[in-house]
Amino acid sequence: MSSLELTFITIVSMSAPLIFAVIGETITERVGIVNLSLEGTLLITALASFAVTIWTDSLYLGIISAGLIGGLIAFLIVLINFRFYINQIAVGFIFTIFLWKLSSYLGGDFVRIPGPYLDEISVPILKEIPFLGPVFFDNNILVLSSIILIPLSWFFLFRTKFGVNLRAVGENPSAADARGLDVMKYRFIYSFVGGVLIGIGGATFSLEVKYGWSEGHTLNYGWIALAIVIFGGWNPVRGSVGVYGFGILQVLSLKLQSLTIGFSQILPLIPFPLMILTLVLIQSANKNEGRWFPKPIRLLILGNQPQSLGITYKKDS
């Protein structure tokens, strides 16, 4: 196995949690809900999956429970927003702090316990493809699902009737309501689905990337995921490109670490200026339909946020 192959295997498996989180949040935001609690949700689900796995000795129960907890958190945020008209961002922000600190309180007993990990499964035939085979198709089930999820979620959002309806609810809930869609039902269901994916992302952290649990296990990855969702223009494929790009940066930094002191401490911050830059580019490109930019770049930066993102929906009656 060449070292380049090994490097890419690292990148793909390291990126799996962020892929889940970014696609989960993309779906949530496409239906018009901001789940700002990502940072907290990832931490608590990473802990939960590890704890459940230790208790039950079953990795799959660990993953399932993390997914359910992630979904439940998203559901609660929508419920509080819908029932009491409290701003989604406020609720998400409070949840972030609460879950983050709760994870370090509850996780005390689990620090530095050697963790279980998933077995490799390889896809027959496909794994024989040179380079791509070992990198993408000779992995454990979580990494494999994260790869399959990318085209699947794109197809769902942009090529199925459910996806069209979902996006319609996120763009213009009143119009969607007039067309007979139950706006709140859509928002509850798809933010739950998004939350489940985010929760699985948390599980992927503790069962696949950084085995076990330590305080602040996934620190800052929630915010990074939120940044990458924007970078990806609310598109799962573009978002995943962002995730892998970040993965490449991370691996590079590990290699450069010996050369420049302190670079590894600055590296996790790189997505944030990129996020601001992307937002600036997207907004200025949308002003003049991207006339200034050559076509391939236009494809990469055009796109706007769902119009009703973060706005509390009140049905006109």
Add this chain to the structure above:
Amino acid sequence: MYKSLLQNFITTILAVFSVSLVLFILQVSPLEIYNNLFDGSFGNLDKISRTLLIATVMALAGFALIITFSAGLWNIGIEGQMLFGAIGATFIARTILGELFFAPVIIIIFGGIFGSLLGLLSAFLKIRFNVHEIFGGLGINFVASGLIVYLVIGPWKREGIASTGGTDLFPAASWINGFGESNFPVYPIVIAIFIFLLLFTLLSRTSLGLRLIATGANTDAADKFKIDAGKFIIYAFIFAGAIGGIAGSIQASSIHHKLVPGIAGGYGFLGILIALIAGRNLFTVVIISLVFASIMVGGVQLQLRLGLDSSFPYIIESVFVMAWLIIKASKVDAKLLRFIIKKEGNFE
């Protein structure tokens, strides 16, 4: 007045009850916690001084957020503005100005200027490029914290050692010292009172404040009254950034006496929680800051005596705020108040 006080009292009781319930679920005794928190924050003069100093920083963060909330803005960048204030303070303390006897004054002023520059950046991104202030602010926070790490291990590193432990201590002239044995934080409190009065006048007594609030309440309507929303967004961010920066410079020269990574200590984020409860009420900011500061300072005692994790204060605070918002939104407190008043009426 009397009624709204009573209603807030009911809300507080219900919120404390919710916190107790959560503590109970986490299998710790609420009474023991409250007891230790109170003792740990107000038990002696040393602790009171410490609590008041932290409360001052939190209240300043809360004040800053009230301005931006009034203008309808989510200034998540407050944490970064505080960090930049600390950078400004360190910048002065490291120059010849830091040796002067009035160095603290320059430090506070520069902290304010640095903070407002960062606030201005959020405003610029929002107005010129339509970048939402949450994501702009979030990004700026991380950039600011990265900048501090860079400064601490790079240009401003301690002689011979590049560690993230912080810069050299400020020269003694640049310290904002307290009074007496307990280091009672007189100057920070005076600054906070001054800013409180300034904001109170600004928001309730001037047309500038009124227009600011109008912008926040309804941007389109404000537009029709020829109020330039963009201008007020800029004002709000400059003011908020300056106050945040002052809070940061107090942390640098009064608490740490040097620049350390993460110097804002999460107080900016707690400031957001405080402002969520306070709405536009400056008095409430002061009260909640005192309560939260006592939870933070008393939290040290929870660690020492009960062996509880340092995350506990945050758990209590976030549950308190969530409960408060839900109680207010569901109007349970108002219903209870009406019930109590009716009952009293029957007695007479």
